[in-house]
């Protein structure tokens with residue numbers, strides 16, 4: 001099934017958790033700035049310093065299929081194979097396949113959990129979410145990586161690829177200083 005066929009079948013509209021910083025659905029690609037048409041991927045990253053605080057949005061980006069392809073093609077082969085084996089160990093990690101039951105529509109009150117540690121968002125100080133969408137429909141469930149998951153993910157990434165990801169994210173987003181404080185070890189992930 002193609003993304004397009006999945007979108008036609010999907011009863012699941014893009015979940016609010018995946019909206020942009022203005023609480024609106026993303027409508028343009030964060031890189032090329034073109035209007036989002038067809039399939040695209042949303043990435044959002046949240047952080048807080050202590051368990052008593054609310055999470056702050058570090059960044060939220062949407063990448064059209066072309067920009068996403070360019071981005072992933074630059075990820076080194078060694079990193080890609082390590083990430084693939086991580087995906088084999090943790091089936092919810094970076095879901096990219098079509099899940100028919102998901103297309104029937106999700107419960108909006110579902111609890112999101114880290115694909116690796118299985119912890120809920122409330123138990124995490126830092127997490128990133130991603131999902132693939134198609135126009136106003138969502139095709140994959142939201143995939144979450146929390147503190148431990150992000151660490152496992154970063155262990156897979158070569159220094160070269162990490163430099164590339166940092167440059168890529170720095171180019172498309174502008175972090176205010178109060179947010180930079182929350183960015184642990186100054187590295188980005190884009191799963």
Ligand SMILES: [Zn+2]
Nearest residue numbers: 029032064067
């Ligand atoms: Zn684009």
